[in-house]
Amino acid sequence: MSSVGTDTVAAAVAGDESAFGRIVERHRNELQVHCYRMLGSFAEAEDLVQETFLRAWRRRETYAGRSTFRAWLYKIATNACLDHLERHPRQPVPRPGGLPAEVTWLQPYPDRLLDRAAPGADEPDAVVVERETIELAFLVAVQHLPPRQRAVLILRDVLGWPAAETADLLEVTVASVNSGLQRARATLREKLPPRRTEWAPAGAPSEREREVLRQFMAACERADVAALGALMREDALFTMPPEPEWIHGRDAIISSWATAMAGPDAWGDFRCVPIWTNRQPAAANYLRRRGNTQFRAVTIDVLRIEDGLVTEVVTFGSELFPAFGLPATL
Structure with a gap:
């Protein structure tokens, strides 16, 4: 923490709430991303950051200055996550046919908040949030690791x-860290999608992704299920955490969507707002049911796109709209 003076740290450790608040708030966003990678849940990550700051305040006198205050906070945050995972053990739900397991507690992380965790001029130690370490597929794979292996992998490789x-x-011991990292890397290679290394690198979304998202939203608003099918790869996957339900295959997905979108039993009219989450394209969906005048928030569809086709749609509920700064109605 080169830009925070030793006097400020000393005051915080001595019990100056204002000084303590200034220091910890500098690291809130990156610590929340760290907790999110550990837990896979946006809401739980928010709670664990608050728990981290509470623990840090209560234990402030234990900070001896052997490491940076930032590193000390990371230690507290990591241990808070490990304690949480010990109290609430959970495992991904297996799927047949070699499909990725279902992480029922998975939630998206808005890009607008990820951007706040990026390093600024006064935060040289912060780490850029790379797409490869925040995308949903990575989060799902990491959740297969035992908690301490997960911590090792995130601290070392991320x-x-x-x-x-x-x-x-x-x-x-260092030997324990090295062996744990080897095992974690091996598991991660097994659980990540096979073509992950071909995905676009971190940074601005590609124009191809933007165009596919535009076409996806337009087809939804037109209730054009044929156009949606044309955007999907034949082996596409559809999931809806926290429901342990999934649909595999483009035709099966389109068939399940058709009833809600078109025909006499259609739910109503859709409007879509483009958003970005976990460095991936997504659509926030609003529905105007028959007889209503307003479009109300219903779901968020996060798309994984490869070679110009949608290979996976992960759908989340409307309770996450506030995190994206989205209104409840249009």
């Missing part, structure tokens, strides 16, 4: 911490 600092944070 945040770039040295083995010795990681060992100090987790209070284990």
Whole structure:
């Protein structure tokens, strides 16, 4: 924390609430992303950051200055997540046919908030939130790891911490960190989609992704299920966390959507708003039911796009609209 003076840190450790608040708020966004990677849940990550700050305040006198205050906060946040996972153990739900397991607690993380975690001129230690380490497929794969292996992988491969600092944070040996990292990497390779290395790198969304998203939303608003089918790869996957339900295959997905979108039993008219979450394109969907005048928030569809085709749609509920700064009605 080169831009925070030792006097400010000393005041915070001595019990100055204002100084303490200034220091911890500098790291709120990156710590929330860290907790999100550990937990896979946006809401739980928010809660665990608050728990981190509460623990840090209560234990402020234990900060001895052997590491940066930032590293000290990461240690508290990591242990808070590990404690939470010990109290609330959970496992992804397997699917047949080699499909990725269902992580029922998975939630998206809005890009507008990810951008706040990026390093600024006064935060040289912060880490750019790379697409490869925040996309939903990565989050799902990481949830297969035992909690401590998960922590090792995130600290070493995502945040770039040295083995010795990681060992100090987790209070284990360097040898334990290295072996845990090897096992975690092996599991991750098994659980990630096989073509993940071909995905677009981090940074601005590609024009191709933007165009597919525009076509996807236009087809939804027209209730054009044929056009939606033309945008999907034949082996596309559709899921709706937290429901342990899934549909595999373009034709099956389109068939399930057709009843809600078109025909005598259609729910109504859709309006879509483009958003970006986990560095992926997404559509926030509003529905005007028959007889109503307003479009009301219903779902968020997060798209995985490969070679210009939608290969996966992960749909989340309307309770997440406020996190994206979206209104409840249009």
